[in-house]
Amino acid sequence: MKETFDHGQFVSLKELEEASKQKLKGVLSPSLLDLKQLKHLDLSCNNFGRIQVPEFIGSLGNLRYLNLSSSNFSGIIPPQLGNISELHTLCLGSFQDWRGENTRVMNMEWLSNLRLLRHLDMSNVDLSKAMDWFQVINTLPSLTELHLKSNHLMDVHPHAPSLNITSLLLLDLSENYFFDDSLVPRWIFSITSLVSLDLSYCDFKGLSPSISSHSFPLDSLHNLTSLLSLDLSSNQLTNIIPKSLGNFCNLRDIDLSSNNFQNISLASLLESFLECKSPHLESLLMYASGLSGIIPDSIGRLSLLKSLGLSYNQFTGSLPNSLGQLSKLEELDFSSNFLTGVVTETHFVKLVHLKNLIGSGNNLILRPRLANWIPPFQLERLYLNSGSLGPQFPSWLISQRDLIDLDISNADISSPIPESFWRSFPNLEYLDMSKNQMQGTLNLSGIPALEFLYLSSNRFGGKLPDIINGPILKVLDLSGNLFVGSVHHLLCSDGWKETVLLNLGNNSLTGVIPECWEKWPVLKYLNLENNNFSGRIPRTLGHACNIVKMNMGGNKLEGKLPASLMKLTYLEILELSGNELAGSIPSWVGIKLSSLEILNLRSNKFVGKIPRGVCYLTHIQILDLSNNKLMGDIPKCFNNFSILSGKETNIRFNNCSVPLVMKGHEYVYGTILNLVRLLDLSNNKLVGHIPSELTTLIKLQSLNLSGNLLTGRIPEKIGDLKEIESFDLSLNKLSGELPMSLSSLNALSSFNVSYNNLTGKIPSSTQHQSLNESCFVGNKLCGDPLSDPCSRVETPDTDHEDDGSHGVDWGLIISVVSGFIAGFWVILAPLIVSRSWRIAYFRFWSQLGYMVYDVRHKMFSR
Incomplete structure (x- = not known):
């Protein structure tokens, strides 16, 4: 691809109009201005290397459609785009830039010239400086679709004398953390034409200052009876009024996930929807919403339901049998609750369209009454880890040939895996059967699409299997089994170019660790712990220079640390x-x-x-x-x-x-x-x-x-x-x-x-x-806790270098006493033995006394 993008690279005008997703890069050439009649320009999903959107695009005056989204532009969006007065669609959105270098707009005044605009997408454009955003948007009467996701909008309660965007059908204000207010603005509820409203991830707590904090009465939405889709997920709402939901009989999708509705029961919510003569609800998502109690039987009356998400709540009791009546259901997720009881084929009897079944993290027992039960569905994703499917291997799994993801880890299965299992899943990419007590040998040749394999903490034994999936396998975890023998045939086979994690720890593998680590260029996690490996650490490990975590503990490795390990700078x-x-x-x-x-x-x-x-x-x-x-x-x-x-x-x-x-x-x-x-x-x-x-x-x-x-x-x-x-x-x-x-x-x-x-x-x-x-x-x-109490006088340690002790120094006392005694006898002994010494001694003290008296008398007589 040339470093400069111009229209000469394309054979026809149609190819230029649909230049999206072509991995274009470089700079945009002003030669595009030669295309006087160009009406449709789509440069989305390319990579223009963080250049600024060229100003000359504003001179393409006949454009009706302009899409520059997700093409790695940066800097200020030029106000010259406001000259394209015929525009009906303007897409300037981008992916969220982790460096915080998204495109930005200082003010929105230029947008007011685009009076014919119907579709505006400025997702992830920084509008934090554009305080006039609402006033300008309000001047676009033809607008039907507005995407302002993650724009850093600061003023959510702007003053507007009247609302002009009355034709708006779709409004997306998600991921705007309105720092000036945490209440949903009232002007939204005046757009009665809305069919889709997304206020997710806005940190809203309520509706307006007149409403009690932390509440969001859906009565306030009573004017929006045309709504088909409502997303209030990931806010801080703690209360809603279920009865008001009966006004939304056209509602297809509602997402109230990641709030804290502790005082609301699922039963009361469902009854509100069921007030409609024929509820149209197709998607009900209540993930992590603080709900508790039981899942009511009335759930089975939402006959059009395609997606039901109830995970990460505190539901108790058993699954209602009425779930089996939801014949349109495609996705069912009740994982991470406190559900108990036995799940049988009755719970699935009419679920012929079910594609995703996610029930992990409960205390459920899945035990069909019929030994040869074949489910009415063909699943693509099945997650039933941390439940109970055993002790016998669930043979009905073999009928699910469309599976892409399968997780039955920690499921109390202790029997051998049937040989037919390894030949049943041509599309399987993710397989986790860890933390069971499964037995048998592995034969992965019948699962050619496998990318993630977790079989740790089982009782698989024998030699390590040949892995034909090496070229696409990203994770291989066979740790905590009974494998024996050498690892040479596994580690030194060709095609480990995609593998990020290799865990063979806690087996009984033997021999030396082979010198073929140049075949593992993207490996990040290596675990060979607690085997019986001997010999030296391979020098070629230095070629696996992306390793982040390496564990070879608990073996019999010897010798020095090889200098090649210093290449593992990410370790x-x-x-x-x-x-x-x-x-x-x-x-x-x-x-x-x-x-x-x-x-x-x-x-x-x-x-x-x-x-x-x-x-x-x-x-x-x-x-x-x-x-x-x-x-x-x-x-x-x-x-x-x-x-x-x-x-x-x-x-x-x-x-x-x-x-x-x-x-x-x-x-x-x-x-x-x-x-x-x-x-x-x-x-x-x-x-x-x-x-x-x-x-x-x-x-x-x-x-x-x-x-x-x-x-x-x-x-x-x-x-x-x-x-x-x-x-x-x-x-x-x-x-x-x-x-x-x-x-x-x-x-x-x-x-x-x-x-x-x-x-x-x-x-x-x-x-x-x-x-x-x-x-x-x-x-x-x-002293405590010893039985020996401390006496008042303690003998200090005299060997330490810095004696800061406050104990009694007996050496000093003995020296002083000895000196006193010696001095005493040096002075008194001659006085006792010699008479002449005594006379001289007392004469000296008498003369000294007279001298002192004479001096004092002369001083005072003055």
Whole structure:
């Protein structure tokens, strides 16, 4: 494609008129002006590289139709477009730009020239500066369709003496968070011609100041009796008046999802619709609307219903049998409620058009009475996870040959899968049968379209299957099964160019991990944990340079960390614990892998010092180097850890789990992994003092330095770690007293300083006194919870370097007393033994007394 777009690229005028979706790029040439008679210009869905809409388009005066939407324009829309006075259709909308660089309009005055305009779409155009938007729109009397979605409209209650857009049929104001008001404007209810009204995602709470807050009486819509479609989803409405719904007998689609109608029952809503002699309702969507109670039998009387969405509410009880009478129904979603009971073929008896059945997250049992039941429908999407379909595999599934998505995970199925299952779904793209106890062998050759395969936590065994879907497979999760043998034939086959996730963890796979990772160019998530792999970490892993999370823990891997891993610059989680890796921890782990948030090298054979490069891991949230043979001191630069020091918020980890030791026990953290903040350097040979810089890691929850050779005192500011829950300094050579600041650690539930050289009183706090005595043994400590009370005079530790003790210094007392006794006898002994010494001594004191008297007498006599 040329860098400049002009009409010469197209053979005919018709091709130019329909230039949309041609992936055009570059700049628009003014040569388009040569087409004097051009009436229809569609350049939508192209990519013009964020150029501004050219001003010369405003000179195409004969245009009736102009569509520039979704073509990656930016900047100010030129007011010259207002010169195209013959326009009937103007589409300037775009996709939402995550960079906030959408096209924008400073004022709308130019639009008032387009008096013949019928269709106007300015979706995602920034109109925050166009305070005249309503006044200008109100001057377009021919307008029938108006799309102002996500325009940052600021003034929703403009002043207008009269309403001129009385021919409007469709009004879309969705995704406008009107910061100046949260009430639906009254002028909308005067457009009696409306057949479609979309006010979704506007954060509205009510109708107007005259109506009580948080209410939206649908009585206010009584003039809009022509409405066919009403969307009020994703607002903050808490109350509606169901009886008023009886006025909308023409209504086809209503969406009240994502509000909070806690005081409204579904039964009362349905009765309002059923007041119409022949209700036309085809779509009723009430997702996440705060509804509770039962799903009433009256639902079966909405005979034209095609789509029913009731998920994410608090419905209880069983599904009504009347659902089976909705013969037009195509989509049924009652997932994520509290429904119970047995679902049989009666619930589906007339659902011949059903395409999507979504019932996950309930306590329902799907158990047809007939063993050979064949449903009347052909589903495309079936989601029944977390229900009960077992223990036998539901054979009726094999009849659903049109399936595209199938999720029956966690469904209590424990029998083998029939062989015919693997040959029944030529269109299946998504398959999730994880968290069951299914058995048998896998044969994926009969599912050629498969892109997502989740079979974790079952009892599939034998060798790994051949995967012919490699070229299109995006996710392969076979973890938590009984697979054995080598992975070479799977990993080294051709065609893994689309695979993003590979999880073979928690099986019994053996052998070396092969050197063929150049075949996995887009892989992001790799999990091979808890198998029996041996040998070295493959050097070719560096070719899979998009990996974000890598877990090879719990194997028998040996050797050094290969330098090729430094190419994995996107790596956020590196889990290699429980292997036999050796050598020093290379400095590039911190310098090159600076995006790491979790680094777990626990229980290996690493030696040498902790590299200073680790201090470049500013985003680290979990650092576990425990149970190795590391030496040297603890780096002081750990205060660079931004998340642990509270300078950044913590990260959310998805689809991963990591084994960690907290409070003396090993746990596998998965769903709450993002809440864990841990530093574990225990069971090494680290020496020196505990750096005071560790006390700046105020977001730490677990700090374990036990089993080292650390000396000196515990830092006085250790009490700054207000969120610490688990703190272990046992089995070191620490000395001095426990800092008084420890008493302020109110979150502390696990504390151990046993087997050090600590002395003095244990600081008083509820946390410390509730601990077991074993947490303090092997020291010279006293006070609760120990049975040894502290006496008034305590012998301090004289070996510490900075003696700030307030105890009694017996050495000083002995020295003073000895000096006094020696001085006493040096002076008095001659007086007792020698008479001449006594006479001289008393004569001296007598003469000194007369001298003092004489001086005082002369001073006062003046």
